Amino acid sequence: MLDLKYIRENIDAIRQMLKHRKTEADLDRLIELDSQWRDNLTHTQTLQAHQNEVSQQIAERKKAKEDATETIAEMRKLSQEIKERTAEATELRVEIDSILLMIPNMPEETTPVGTSEDDNTEIKTWGDKPSYDFELKPHWEIAEQLDIVDFQRGAKVAGSNFVVFKGLGARLERALIQFMLDLHTTEHGYTEISPPFLANRPTMTGTGQIPKMESDMYRCDRDEENPETDLFLIPTAEVPVTNLFADEILPVDELPIYYTAYTPCFRREAGAYGKDTRGLQRIHQFDKVEMVKFTTPEASYSEHESLLENAESVLQALGLPYRVVQHCTVELSFAAAKCYDIEVWAPAGEKFLEVSSCSNFEDFQARRANIRYRPEAGSKPEFIHTLNASGTALPRVVIALLETYQNPDGTVRVPAVLQPYMGGLKQIG
RNA sequence: GGUGGGAUGGCUGAGUGGACGAAAGCGGCGGUCUUGAAAACCGUUGUGGCGCAAGUCACCGUGGGUUCGAAUCCUACUCCCACCGCCA
Numbered sequence: 012m013l014d015l016k017y018i019r020e021n022i023d024a025i026r027q028m029l030k031h032r033k034t035e036a037d038l039d040r041l042i043e044l045d046s047q048w049r050d051n052l053t054h055t056q057t058l059q060a061h062q063n064e065v066s067q068q069i070a071e072r073k074k075a076k077e078d079a080t081e082t083i084a085e086m087r088k089l090s091q092e093i094k095e096r097t098a099e100a101t102e103l104r105v106e107i108d109s110i111l112l113m114i115p116n117m118p119e120e121t122t123p124v125g126t127s128e129d130d131n132t133e134i135k136t137w138g139d140k141p142s143y144d145f146e147l148k149p150h151w152e153i154a155e156q157l158d159i160v161d162f163q164r165g166a167k168v169a170g171s172n173f174v175v176f177k178g179l180g181a182r183l184e185r186a187l188i189q190f191m192l193d194l195h196t197t198e199h200g201y202t203e204i205s206p207p208f209l210a211n212r213p214t215m216t217g218t219g220q221i222p223k224m225e226s227d228m229y230r231c232d233r234d235e236e237n238p239e240t241d242l243f244l245i246p247t248a249e250v251p252v253t254n255l256f257a258d259e260i261l262p263v264d265e266l267p268i269y270y271t272a273y274t275p276c277f278r279r280e281a282g283a284y285g286k287d288t289r290g291l292q293r294i295h296q297f298d299k300v301e302m303v304k305f306t307t308p309e310a311s312y313s314e315h316e317s318l319l320e321n322a323e324s325v326l327q328a329l330g331l332p333y334r335v336v337q338h339c340t341v342e343l344s345f346a347a348a349k350c351y352d353i354e355v356w357a358p359a360g361e362k363f364l365e366v367s368s369c370s371n372f373e374d375f376q377a378r379r380a381n382i383r384y385r386p387e388a389g390s391k392p393e394f395i396h397t398l399n400a401s402g403t404a405l406p407r408v409v410i411a412l413l414e415t416y417q418n419p420d421g422t423v424r425v426p427a428v429l430q431p432y433m434g435g436l437k438q439i440g
Numbered sequence: 441g442g443u444g445g446g447a448u449g450g451c452u453g454a455g456u457g458g459a460c461g462a463a464a465g466c467g468g469c470g471g472u473c474u475u476g477a478a479a480a481c482c483g484u485u486g487u488g489g490c491g492c493a494a495g496u497c498a499c500c501g502u503g504g505g506u507u508c509g510a511a512u513c514c515u516a517c518u519c520c521c522a523c524c525g526c527c528a
Contacts, residue, residue: 083507087507
C-alpha cells in the first residue's frame, strides 16, 4: 500500500503510474474523501479537546461537592455530536482504505514503460540451448511413458489441471525440494522455514493478494460473521513467510533476514482457462521453494541483485539454460516495484518458461503488514523493505529437465547434483 | 467438542469510573564513578493520526454499548494457556 500522504502530494505521478500499469483506481474519489476526512478529523478533535477539558472540571467540582448537573446536561449534547462525527470519520476512513488497498505499487525508475510482455527487457541469458539429432518429445509424453506423472487420475480425484506424481516422478519432486533447500541454506545463508499452508485474511492482505486478486485464491472455512478468520490456501510461501513479522518492530542489527521455505502453492488460475493447459505448465497445485528477504531501504536493491543470483544458481547447478527478463510496467505484479523473471528453456516446446519471479516490493508490503525496523536505538521505527524470489517453482523445472535431458529411447538422464537426492540414480527409465 | 483461566508498554507485572499514556521492576539508551569493565548512583526510554507550527487527538486483544467521563462496567468476537474427550 502506498502512503496516503505520498499520494496526496504526488497525485500526477500516481495517475501516470496507473496509466502505465493499465490499471484503474478512483483517485478523484480518494482525494475528495481524504479532504473530507481531514476536515472532519480536525473539527472533531477540537470538540474532543473541549470535552476532555470540561470533564476535568466536572471531576473537580464533584470532588469539591459542588453541583454540576447543568454542565453535565450540556456535555451530553456535545458527547452525542462527537459520537456522530467520529462515526462519519470512521466511515470515510473505511472507504479511503478500500481504495488505497486497490492501488498498486509505484514501479522503480529502471522499470521500462510497456504495454505487453514484448516490452520486457532481456537482461541476460545463461547457457547454450542444446541441439539434438533426434526428434524431441514434449514433457507430458515423456512423463506418461515413464509413468511418473498421472494426469488422468489427478483430474479424477481433484479436477482438471491437478496432477499426480508417481514413483520416480514423486521422488524427483522430493529430490528437487531438498536440493534447493540445501543449496539456499548451506550456500546462501538462508534459514529454513516450514510455515502453515493456510493463511487468514489479514495475512493475505499483508502481501497484497487480497482484496484485488481474491478470486484467484482458494478459500475455505468461510464465516460470514467473522470474515477476518477466513482461511485461504496459500498461493506462495511468500504469504505466510513475509507476514511472520507483521506488526513487529525489528532491531536493525538483525537485518537483513533471509528465509527460505518449501510449500505447495495453490492457485485457481481464474481467467486462465485454455491457456497453457497441456502438461505441467499451469496446474492448480504445485511445489515451490521460495526465498524471502527483509532488509533496510538502503540495502534493498543490492539485496535484490544477490537474490536474483541465488535463484539463478539453482538452474546453473541443474545445467538448464535460461534467460532473465525485467518486467515492464504492465507486466509488473500489483505489489512489486521491480521484478526480474527467470525463464528456463524448454527445448521440445521451444519456449522459455517462467520459473522464478524475483521482486523488490520496497515498503509496499511492509506498510500493509506493518513490518518495521528501528534504524538505531531510540529512533523512530521505519518500514522495512521486503523482497522475494522463487528458488524455484518445480513443475516447470521438471518440464525443462525432462525435455532437456531426454534420450532417443524416452529415458531421461538425471543431472549430477540431483543424483545424491535420487539414491544415486543416473537415469529415469 | 466440553470446562475453567487469561490478554495492560521491548519483557515481567500493578491498576477503587475522574489522579492513568498508565505504578513498580527488568531490559535499552545517555551520564557520573573506574586504567577498563562490573556494581552503585543520576537521567532518559511506547506507537500512530491531523497540523507550517504551537499544539491536539487516539491507542491497555478486536468490535459494539453504558456514562459528562472507561484500561476499569456491560456485550459479542478473536487469540492464548490449562484440564477432559477425540485424534496423526
